[in-house]
Amino acid sequence: MATVFKNTRLDIDLLRQFLVQKTFTAKLLEFARNEGIFSIMRELDRFTGKEFCDATAKMSGYKIDDAARKRMLFTLLDFFEECGYVLQEEPNIYRYSMAVKPAPKLSYHETEIVKRAFGDQSAFFGKCIDYAGVFLRGGNHLYAFESGMEEIWDKLLGNFEFSIVRDILLKTMAINGSAHGKILDLCYGTGHGLEAICRHFPDAEITAIDFTDVMKPLAMLRVDNTLAEVQWVDANTWCGFGDKLPFEDTAFDKVFFSCGDPYIPDHLRKDVYKDIFRILKPGGVLGMVAWGYPDKAKRHIRNEWRRKGIYIHDFAEGVCKGWYGFRDIDSTINMAREIGFVEDNAFSSNFYMLDTALWMFKKP
Numbered sequence: 415m416a417t418v419f420k421n422t423r424l425d426i427d428l429l430r431q432f433l434v435q436k437t438f439t440a441k442l443l444e445f446a447r448n449e450g451i452f453s454i455m456r457e458l459d460r461f462t463g464k465e466f467c468d469a470t471a472k473m474s475g476y477k478i479d480d481a482a483r484k485r486m487l488f489t490l491l492d493f494f495e496e497c498g499y500v501l502q503e504e505p506n507i508y509r510y511s512m513a514v515k516p517a518p519k520l521s522y523h524e525t526e527i528v529k530r531a532f533g534d535q536s537a538f539f540g541k542c543i544d545y546a547g548v549f550l551r552g553g554n555h556l557y558a559f560e561s562g563m564e565e566i567w568d569k570l571l572g573n574f575e576f577s578i579v580r581d582i583l584l585k586t587m588a589i590n591g592s593a594h595g596k597i598l599d600l601c602y603g604t605g606h607g608l609e610a611i612c613r614h615f616p617d618a619e620i621t622a623i624d625f626t627d628v629m630k631p632l633a634m635l636r637v638d639n640t641l642a643e644v645q646w647v648d649a650n651t652w653c654g655f656g657d658k659l660p661f662e663d664t665a666f667d668k669v670f671f672s673c674g675d676p677y678i679p680d681h682l683r684k685d686v687y688k689d690i691f692r693i694l695k696p697g698g699v700l701g702m703v704a705w706g707y708p709d710k711a712k713r714h715i716r717n718e719w720r721r722k723g724i725y726i727h728d729f730a731e732g733v734c735k736g737w738y739g740f741r742d743i744d745s746t747i748n749m750a751r752e753i754g755f756v757e758d759n760a761f762s763s764n765f766y767m768l769d770t771a772l773w774m775f776k777k778p
């Protein structure tokens with residue numbers, strides 16, 4: 415394991431500096447200041463989550479009847495709490511606070527690294543946060559998986575952090591199983607994960623499915639440079655989450671599902687994973703990339719910057735169509751167990767700061 419991940423550790427060291435999270439903490443606080451949210455909290459002083467939402471609706475015109483927008487406001491509260499701007503005195507009772515942890519200032523050198531290594535990620539989330547006020551006031555979604563937006567998604571999804579995370583997951587799946595067999599890339603997007611699957615499993619039978627074809631040309635171009643062959647499933651045969659996957663029971667040895675989980679509607683989530691369980695062979699593995707939402711006890715995500723980064727990401731991508739957000743970690747573990755999966759996680763303590771982004775579940 416140590417040899418396989420030798421170079422990955424250098425990449426992890428770069429991620430571990432949390433330069434993007436530090437940059438975006440300042441940006442999200444600036445957003446809140448400009449939107450008058452700090453003044454609202456100061457005036458409220460002691461308040462429930464509902465009172466916070468009602469006050470932002472009244473003072474800033476936020477449309478809080480919509481679940482996605484309301485969720486963004488609760489995520490913002492969690493982010494403020496992490497930064498020290500609110501204290502939670504008891505569950506759902508907040509108090510405005512100035513016990514703020516000083517935000518670090520990035521050096522010139524660090525700012526240059528953010529531009530060079532994390533430019534695409536920063537550009538996407540920057541635009542989302544710049545637009546968040548308009549969206550919260552009822553504006554349309556900024557981005558969707560629709561025609562004309564392929565390049566935007568492509569740039570985001572190819573970012574350094576996502577690429578490292580996918581790579582670690584696929585390396586681990588390769589160590590733990592055979593290099594042959596049948597692999598499904600569920601929701602291939604613009605093909606960044608698919609290209610990595612082709613590199614790691616060139617001899618496997620690879621199938622790719624998504625609920626839309628709009629990103630397929632980009633994905634096809636990307637895998638053209640690899641030695642593997644991909645079977646593309648027509649998007650007309652699958653309407654997306656909630657629709658039964660168009661495959662026989664026990665069809666696959668591996669299912670790779672990267673960055674798609676936050677787009678599953680809440681009420682369909684368990685059924686989606688049951689269906690993945692159905693199409694896996696006994697002994698087959700689901701590898702999944704999705705951050706877990708930080709738990710208040712800080713048991714699962716111990717690093718402060720990691721937690722802030724997840725809140726920022728969740729809030730920012732909230733302006734995208736179909737976003738349901740990162741899921742509670744214990745709920746994911748329990749749901750997988752209830753379905754019949756067993757955890758097959760080799761990540762804990764190897765990449766502590768990425769542990770909750772990487773999941774492997776095995777069908778016994």
Ligand SMILES: C[S@@+](CC[C@H](N)C(=O)[O-])C[C@H]1O[C@@H](n2cnc3c(N)ncnc32)[C@H](O)[C@@H]1O
Binds near residue numbers: 601624
């Ligand atoms: C953030 S992208 C991830 C793409 C790719 N797996 C990757 O790692 O780059 C989310 C993916 O979920 C798919 N998706 C979004 N909403 C969906 C839905 N309701 N049903 C099925 N797939 C959906 C999108 O088409 C897209 O491929």
